[in-house]
Amino acid sequence: MSLHQPFPRGATLAARFNAVRAHSMALVDGLSAEDCQLQSMPDASPIKWHLAHTSWFFETFLLAESNRPPPPFDPAFKVLFNSYYIGVGERHLRAERGLLSRPGLERVLQYRQHVDQHMLALLAEPNLGDSEFDLIELGLQHEQQHQELILTDVKHHFSCNPLAPAWRDQSADQSPRAGDDHGPAFQTYSGGLIEIGHKGSSFSFDNERPSHRVWLEPFELATRNVSNGEYLAFMLDGGYRRPELWLAEAWDHIRVHGWQAPLYWQHDAQGWSVFTLHGRVPLDHQAPVCHISFYEADAYARWAGARLPTEAEWELAAQSDTLPGLHAEVWQWTNSAYLAYPGYQPAAGAVGEYNGKFMLSQMVLRGSSLATPPGHARHSYRNFFPAQARWQFSGMRLAR
Incomplete structure:
Protein backbone atom coordinates (compact mmCIF):
# COMPACT_ATOMS: atom_id res chain seq x y z
CA MET A 1 0.00 0.00 0.00
CA CYS A 160 -21.09 9.76 36.52
CA ASN A 161 -20.52 12.92 38.58
CA PRO A 162 -23.72 14.35 40.16
CA LEU A 163 -22.27 17.83 39.60
CA ALA A 164 -22.64 17.23 35.82
CA PRO A 165 -19.36 19.01 34.98
CA ALA A 166 -18.71 20.40 31.51
CA TRP A 167 -15.73 19.64 29.32
CA ARG A 168 -16.26 22.93 27.47
CA ASP A 169 -18.85 25.71 27.53
CA GLN A 170 -18.91 25.28 23.76
CA SER A 171 -18.45 21.63 22.86
CA ALA A 172 -18.52 19.06 20.10
CA ASP A 173 -22.09 17.92 20.69
CA GLN A 174 -23.60 21.37 21.18
CA SER A 175 -24.49 22.31 17.61
CA PRO A 176 -26.57 19.58 15.98
CA ARG A 177 -28.14 20.02 12.57
CA ALA A 178 -31.66 21.39 12.82
CA GLY A 179 -34.34 18.84 12.05
CA ASP A 180 -38.02 19.35 11.37
CA ASP A 181 -41.35 18.32 12.82
CA HIS A 182 -42.23 15.99 9.95
CA GLY A 183 -41.14 12.44 9.30
CA PRO A 184 -38.10 12.02 7.06
CA ALA A 185 -38.46 11.77 3.31
CA PHE A 186 -36.81 8.86 1.52
CA GLN A 187 -34.41 8.90 -1.41
CA THR A 188 -34.79 6.01 -3.88
CA TYR A 189 -31.79 4.07 -5.20
CA SER A 190 -32.02 1.58 -8.03
CA GLY A 191 -29.35 -0.74 -6.67
CA GLY A 192 -27.78 -3.19 -9.08
CA LEU A 193 -24.14 -4.24 -9.28
CA ILE A 194 -22.08 -1.63 -7.43
CA GLU A 195 -18.53 -1.35 -6.14
CA ILE A 196 -17.72 -0.51 -2.52
CA GLY A 197 -14.53 -0.34 -0.51
CA HIS A 198 -11.57 1.97 -0.74
CA LYS A 199 -10.01 2.75 -4.11
CA GLY A 200 -7.02 4.88 -4.96
CA SER A 201 -3.77 5.74 -3.22
CA SER A 202 -5.08 7.86 -0.34
CA PHE A 203 -5.08 6.46 3.17
CA SER A 204 -7.46 3.74 4.27
CA PHE A 205 -7.45 1.13 7.01
CA ASP A 206 -6.98 -2.44 5.87
CA ASN A 207 -10.60 -3.33 6.73
CA GLU A 208 -11.80 -0.91 4.01
CA ARG A 209 -10.04 -2.94 1.33
CA PRO A 210 -10.14 -4.36 -1.22
CA SER A 211 -12.72 -2.64 -3.38
CA HIS A 212 -15.22 -5.26 -4.52
CA ARG A 213 -18.58 -5.69 -6.21
CA VAL A 214 -21.89 -6.09 -4.36
CA TRP A 215 -25.37 -6.66 -5.75
CA LEU A 216 -28.11 -4.48 -4.25
CA GLU A 217 -31.83 -4.68 -4.71
CA PRO A 218 -33.62 -1.32 -5.07
CA PHE A 219 -33.97 0.45 -1.73
CA GLU A 220 -34.79 3.75 -0.07
CA LEU A 221 -32.74 5.67 2.48
CA ALA A 222 -34.06 8.43 4.73
CA THR A 223 -32.96 11.95 3.89
CA ARG A 224 -31.94 12.63 7.49
CA ASN A 225 -31.09 10.84 10.70
CA VAL A 226 -33.72 9.91 13.28
CA SER A 227 -34.31 12.77 15.73
CA ASN A 228 -34.67 12.86 19.51
CA GLY A 229 -38.34 13.77 19.14
CA GLU A 230 -39.01 10.77 16.91
CA TYR A 231 -37.21 8.46 19.29
CA LEU A 232 -39.18 9.91 22.22
CA ALA A 233 -42.39 8.98 20.38
CA PHE A 234 -41.13 5.39 20.23
CA MET A 235 -40.50 5.47 23.97
CA LEU A 236 -43.94 6.95 24.76
CA ASP A 237 -45.53 4.22 22.65
CA GLY A 238 -44.06 1.65 25.02
CA GLY A 239 -41.04 0.90 22.85
CA TYR A 240 -38.93 -0.42 25.72
CA ARG A 241 -41.81 -2.57 27.02
CA ARG A 242 -42.80 -4.33 23.78
CA PRO A 243 -40.85 -7.56 23.27
CA GLU A 244 -42.15 -7.98 19.69
CA LEU A 245 -39.93 -5.05 18.63
CA TRP A 246 -36.69 -6.48 19.96
CA LEU A 247 -34.27 -9.18 18.96
CA ALA A 248 -34.16 -11.90 21.63
CA GLU A 249 -30.65 -11.04 22.81
CA ALA A 250 -31.53 -7.34 22.81
CA TRP A 251 -34.68 -7.90 24.89
CA ASP A 252 -32.73 -9.88 27.46
CA HIS A 253 -30.10 -7.15 27.62
CA ILE A 254 -32.47 -4.23 28.17
CA ARG A 255 -34.35 -6.20 30.84
CA VAL A 256 -31.16 -7.07 32.73
CA HIS A 257 -29.77 -3.54 32.53
CA GLY A 258 -33.06 -1.68 32.95
CA TRP A 259 -32.76 0.48 29.86
CA GLN A 260 -35.71 2.82 29.33
CA ALA A 261 -34.10 5.60 27.27
CA PRO A 262 -30.86 6.37 25.39
CA LEU A 263 -27.70 6.81 27.40
CA TYR A 264 -27.46 10.23 29.12
CA TRP A 265 -31.22 10.93 28.94
CA GLN A 266 -32.92 11.83 32.22
CA HIS A 267 -36.51 12.67 33.15
CA ASP A 268 -37.62 14.83 36.06
CA ALA A 269 -40.30 17.38 36.89
CA GLN A 270 -38.92 19.74 34.24
CA GLY A 271 -39.16 17.09 31.51
CA TRP A 272 -36.46 15.31 29.54
CA SER A 273 -32.85 16.45 29.59
CA VAL A 274 -29.62 15.02 28.21
CA PHE A 275 -26.05 15.12 29.47
CA THR A 276 -23.62 16.62 26.96
CA LEU A 277 -19.97 17.63 26.93
CA HIS A 278 -21.11 21.07 28.07
CA GLY A 279 -23.24 19.75 30.92
CA ARG A 280 -26.89 18.78 31.24
CA VAL A 281 -29.33 20.60 28.95
CA PRO A 282 -33.00 20.26 27.97
CA LEU A 283 -33.59 17.65 25.28
CA ASP A 284 -33.55 19.15 21.79
CA HIS A 285 -36.33 17.29 19.97
CA GLN A 286 -34.95 18.17 16.54
CA ALA A 287 -31.36 17.08 17.14
CA PRO A 288 -30.35 13.60 15.92
CA VAL A 289 -30.79 10.90 18.53
CA CYS A 290 -27.40 9.87 19.87
CA HIS A 291 -25.84 7.31 22.22
CA ILE A 292 -28.09 4.43 21.26
CA SER A 293 -27.03 0.83 20.78
CA PHE A 294 -27.57 -1.34 17.73
CA TYR A 295 -30.24 -3.09 19.81
CA GLU A 296 -32.16 0.17 20.23
CA ALA A 297 -31.67 1.29 16.64
CA ASP A 298 -32.98 -2.02 15.33
CA ALA A 299 -36.02 -1.95 17.62
CA TYR A 300 -36.85 1.62 16.66
CA ALA A 301 -36.58 0.82 12.96
CA ARG A 302 -39.00 -2.09 13.36
CA TRP A 303 -41.42 0.16 15.29
CA ALA A 304 -41.19 2.76 12.49
CA GLY A 305 -42.02 0.19 9.81
CA ALA A 306 -38.54 0.40 8.36
CA ARG A 307 -35.11 -1.19 8.86
CA LEU A 308 -31.47 -0.26 9.19
CA PRO A 309 -29.47 0.00 5.95
CA THR A 310 -26.68 -2.37 5.07
CA GLU A 311 -23.24 -0.82 4.88
CA ALA A 312 -23.22 -1.34 1.11
CA GLU A 313 -26.49 0.60 0.79
CA TRP A 314 -25.07 3.37 2.97
CA GLU A 315 -21.88 3.57 0.93
CA LEU A 316 -23.78 3.75 -2.35
CA ALA A 317 -25.75 6.71 -1.00
CA ALA A 318 -22.52 8.34 0.16
CA GLN A 319 -20.94 7.84 -3.27
CA SER A 320 -24.00 9.43 -4.86
CA ASP A 321 -23.56 12.51 -2.65
CA THR A 322 -27.31 13.12 -2.64
CA LEU A 323 -28.09 13.13 1.10
CA PRO A 324 -27.11 15.63 3.81
CA GLY A 325 -25.89 14.60 7.25
CA LEU A 326 -24.27 11.32 6.25
CA HIS A 327 -21.14 12.73 7.89
CA ALA A 328 -20.56 15.03 10.87
CA GLU A 329 -23.67 14.33 12.99
CA VAL A 330 -23.73 10.82 14.46
CA TRP A 331 -22.28 7.48 13.49
CA GLN A 332 -25.09 5.45 11.94
CA TRP A 333 -25.65 1.82 12.83
CA THR A 334 -26.01 -0.51 9.84
CA ASN A 335 -27.49 -3.97 9.69
CA SER A 336 -24.13 -5.40 8.57
CA ALA A 337 -21.93 -7.57 10.73
CA TYR A 338 -18.30 -6.53 10.90
CA LEU A 339 -16.62 -9.09 8.64
CA ALA A 340 -13.73 -9.17 6.19
CA TYR A 341 -14.26 -8.04 2.62
CA PRO A 342 -13.56 -10.64 -0.10
CA GLY A 343 -9.81 -10.82 -0.56
CA TYR A 344 -9.01 -9.00 2.70
CA GLN A 345 -5.39 -9.20 3.82
CA PRO A 346 -4.19 -7.79 7.15
CA ALA A 347 -0.81 -6.10 7.31
CA ALA A 348 2.18 -8.23 8.21
CA GLY A 349 3.48 -8.32 11.77
CA ALA A 350 1.97 -7.09 15.03
CA VAL A 351 0.52 -3.98 13.39
CA GLY A 352 -1.73 -6.36 11.43
CA GLU A 353 -3.69 -6.92 14.67
CA TYR A 354 -5.21 -3.46 14.20
CA ASN A 355 -8.58 -4.47 12.69
CA GLY A 356 -8.85 -8.06 11.55
CA LYS A 357 -8.81 -9.71 14.96
CA PHE A 358 -12.06 -7.94 15.91
CA MET A 359 -14.14 -9.36 13.06
CA LEU A 360 -16.51 -11.26 15.35
CA SER A 361 -19.69 -10.29 17.24
CA GLN A 362 -19.58 -6.63 16.19
CA MET A 363 -21.74 -4.46 13.95
CA VAL A 364 -20.66 -1.80 11.46
CA LEU A 365 -21.39 1.91 11.81
CA ARG A 366 -20.89 4.32 8.92
CA GLY A 367 -20.36 8.04 8.57
CA SER A 368 -18.76 10.09 11.34
CA SER A 369 -19.86 12.19 14.30
CA LEU A 370 -19.52 15.65 15.74
CA ALA A 371 -16.57 14.26 17.73
CA THR A 372 -14.69 12.96 14.67
CA PRO A 373 -11.54 15.02 13.95
CA PRO A 374 -11.71 17.12 10.76
CA GLY A 375 -10.49 15.24 7.70
CA HIS A 376 -10.73 11.81 9.33
CA ALA A 377 -14.03 10.71 7.75
CA ARG A 378 -14.45 9.14 4.30
CA HIS A 379 -17.15 7.19 2.47
CA SER A 380 -15.45 3.80 2.90
CA TYR A 381 -14.68 4.16 6.64
CA ARG A 382 -15.92 1.18 8.69
CA ASN A 383 -16.43 1.85 12.39
CA PHE A 384 -17.45 -1.14 14.50
CA PHE A 385 -18.70 -1.85 18.01
CA PRO A 386 -20.59 -4.59 19.87
CA ALA A 387 -24.37 -4.42 19.51
CA GLN A 388 -24.87 -3.24 23.10
CA ALA A 389 -22.36 -0.35 22.94
CA ARG A 390 -23.83 3.13 23.26
CA TRP A 391 -21.25 5.44 24.85
CA GLN A 392 -20.06 6.34 21.36
CA PHE A 393 -21.78 9.13 19.36
CA SER A 394 -24.00 6.58 17.62
CA GLY A 395 -27.40 7.16 16.02
CA MET A 396 -29.28 5.86 12.99
CA ARG A 397 -30.81 6.52 9.60
CA LEU A 398 -33.75 4.43 8.36
CA ALA A 399 -33.95 2.36 5.20
CA ARG A 400 -36.68 0.42 3.53
Missing part, protein backbone atom coordinates in the same frame (compact mmCIF):
# COMPACT_ATOMS: atom_id res chain seq x y z
CA SER A 2 1.06 3.61 -0.49
CA LEU A 3 -0.49 5.91 2.08
CA HIS A 4 1.59 9.06 1.70
CA GLN A 5 0.34 10.17 -1.71
CA PRO A 6 -1.83 13.04 -0.37
CA PHE A 7 0.78 13.93 2.30
CA PRO A 8 4.17 14.54 0.62
CA ARG A 9 7.28 13.31 2.35
CA GLY A 10 9.51 15.20 4.76
CA ALA A 11 8.45 18.60 6.02
CA THR A 12 4.81 18.29 4.97
CA LEU A 13 4.32 15.05 6.89
CA ALA A 14 6.19 16.54 9.84
CA ALA A 15 3.76 19.47 9.83
CA ARG A 16 0.86 17.04 9.77
CA PHE A 17 2.44 15.08 12.63
CA ASN A 18 2.72 18.26 14.69
CA ALA A 19 -0.88 19.24 13.94
CA VAL A 20 -2.37 15.89 14.91
CA ARG A 21 -0.33 15.64 18.09
CA ALA A 22 -1.23 19.23 19.02
CA HIS A 23 -4.93 18.52 18.51
CA SER A 24 -4.79 15.76 21.13
CA MET A 25 -3.32 18.22 23.61
CA ALA A 26 -5.93 20.84 22.73
CA LEU A 27 -8.67 18.36 23.61
CA VAL A 28 -7.32 17.91 27.14
CA ASP A 29 -6.61 21.59 27.74
CA GLY A 30 -8.33 22.59 30.98
CA LEU A 31 -8.63 19.04 32.31
CA SER A 32 -6.99 18.35 35.66
CA ALA A 33 -4.78 15.41 36.50
CA GLU A 34 -7.75 13.98 38.40
CA ASP A 35 -9.99 14.34 35.33
CA CYS A 36 -7.41 12.48 33.24
CA GLN A 37 -7.17 9.63 35.76
CA LEU A 38 -10.85 8.57 35.66
CA GLN A 39 -12.05 5.27 34.23
CA SER A 40 -15.82 5.12 34.59
CA MET A 41 -16.30 1.67 33.01
CA PRO A 42 -14.15 -1.09 31.48
CA ASP A 43 -14.92 -0.01 27.90
CA ALA A 44 -13.62 3.52 28.53
CA SER A 45 -10.03 4.48 29.26
CA PRO A 46 -8.46 7.27 31.30
CA ILE A 47 -7.58 10.30 29.20
CA LYS A 48 -4.02 9.98 30.48
CA TRP A 49 -3.88 6.46 29.02
CA HIS A 50 -5.01 7.70 25.58
CA LEU A 51 -2.23 10.31 25.59
CA ALA A 52 0.34 7.69 26.51
CA HIS A 53 -0.90 4.90 24.22
CA THR A 54 -0.86 7.05 21.09
CA SER A 55 2.77 7.89 21.92
CA TRP A 56 3.50 4.20 22.61
CA PHE A 57 2.36 3.41 19.06
CA PHE A 58 5.02 5.64 17.51
CA GLU A 59 7.72 4.51 19.94
CA THR A 60 6.95 0.81 19.44
CA PHE A 61 6.37 0.56 15.71
CA LEU A 62 8.67 3.32 14.42
CA LEU A 63 11.30 4.57 16.85
CA ALA A 64 12.23 1.16 18.25
CA GLU A 65 12.49 -0.24 14.71
CA SER A 66 14.51 2.64 13.25
CA ASN A 67 18.17 2.45 12.24
CA ARG A 68 19.25 4.40 15.32
CA PRO A 69 16.59 3.66 17.94
CA PRO A 70 16.63 6.00 20.94
CA PRO A 71 16.62 4.40 24.39
CA PRO A 72 13.06 3.72 25.60
CA PHE A 73 11.63 6.54 27.68
CA ASP A 74 10.60 4.02 30.35
CA PRO A 75 10.82 0.24 29.75
CA ALA A 76 7.70 -0.30 31.90
CA PHE A 77 5.61 1.67 29.41
CA LYS A 78 5.90 -1.18 26.89
CA VAL A 79 3.43 -3.16 29.03
CA LEU A 80 1.43 -0.36 30.66
CA PHE A 81 0.34 1.30 27.40
CA ASN A 82 0.02 -1.65 25.05
CA SER A 83 -3.66 -2.00 24.13
CA TYR A 84 -4.27 -5.29 22.33
CA TYR A 85 -1.09 -6.06 20.37
CA ILE A 86 -0.35 -9.57 21.57
CA GLY A 87 2.57 -9.80 19.16
CA VAL A 88 4.32 -6.96 21.01
CA GLY A 89 4.15 -8.63 24.42
CA GLU A 90 2.37 -8.40 27.75
CA ARG A 91 -0.42 -5.89 28.36
CA HIS A 92 -1.90 -4.30 31.45
CA LEU A 93 -5.53 -5.35 31.99
CA ARG A 94 -7.85 -2.95 30.16
CA ALA A 95 -10.45 -2.81 32.93
CA GLU A 96 -7.75 -1.72 35.42
CA ARG A 97 -6.22 1.18 33.49
CA GLY A 98 -7.83 3.59 35.95
CA LEU A 99 -5.76 2.07 38.77
CA LEU A 100 -2.55 3.38 37.22
CA SER A 101 -2.05 6.49 39.35
CA ARG A 102 1.61 6.16 38.44
CA PRO A 103 2.97 7.36 36.08
CA GLY A 104 1.26 10.67 36.71
CA LEU A 105 -0.05 13.02 34.04
CA GLU A 106 3.11 15.14 34.10
CA ARG A 107 5.22 12.07 33.39
CA VAL A 108 2.95 11.06 30.51
CA LEU A 109 3.26 14.54 29.00
CA GLN A 110 7.04 14.23 29.24
CA TYR A 111 6.72 10.92 27.41
CA ARG A 112 4.79 12.62 24.61
CA GLN A 113 7.47 15.30 24.30
CA HIS A 114 10.17 12.62 24.15
CA VAL A 115 8.36 10.73 21.39
CA ASP A 116 7.61 13.93 19.45
CA GLN A 117 11.27 15.00 19.53
CA HIS A 118 12.53 11.69 18.21
CA MET A 119 9.73 11.29 15.66
CA LEU A 120 10.49 14.70 14.15
CA ALA A 121 14.16 13.70 13.94
CA LEU A 122 13.12 10.50 12.20
CA LEU A 123 10.96 12.43 9.75
CA ALA A 124 13.95 14.60 8.88
CA GLU A 125 16.01 11.61 7.74
CA PRO A 126 16.41 11.54 3.96
CA ASN A 127 16.35 7.76 3.53
CA LEU A 128 12.91 6.87 4.90
CA GLY A 129 11.13 4.36 2.74
CA ASP A 130 7.49 3.69 1.90
CA SER A 131 7.04 1.33 4.84
CA GLU A 132 8.06 4.01 7.35
CA PHE A 133 5.83 6.63 5.77
CA ASP A 134 2.94 4.18 5.73
CA LEU A 135 3.40 3.44 9.44
CA ILE A 136 3.63 7.14 10.31
CA GLU A 137 0.35 7.84 8.51
CA LEU A 138 -1.24 4.83 10.21
CA GLY A 139 -0.06 6.19 13.57
CA LEU A 140 -1.60 9.58 12.84
CA GLN A 141 -4.92 8.05 11.79
CA HIS A 142 -4.76 5.88 14.92
CA GLU A 143 -4.26 8.98 17.08
CA GLN A 144 -7.25 10.64 15.42
CA GLN A 145 -9.36 7.65 16.42
CA HIS A 146 -8.22 8.14 20.00
CA GLN A 147 -9.07 11.83 19.80
CA GLU A 148 -12.70 10.83 19.30
CA LEU A 149 -12.35 8.31 22.13
CA ILE A 150 -11.03 11.07 24.39
CA LEU A 151 -14.33 12.92 23.92
CA THR A 152 -16.56 9.86 24.27
CA ASP A 153 -14.69 8.70 27.37
CA VAL A 154 -14.47 12.05 29.17
CA LYS A 155 -18.21 12.48 28.53
CA HIS A 156 -18.92 9.14 30.18
CA HIS A 157 -16.55 9.90 33.05
CA PHE A 158 -18.20 13.27 33.74
CA SER A 159 -21.73 11.85 33.39
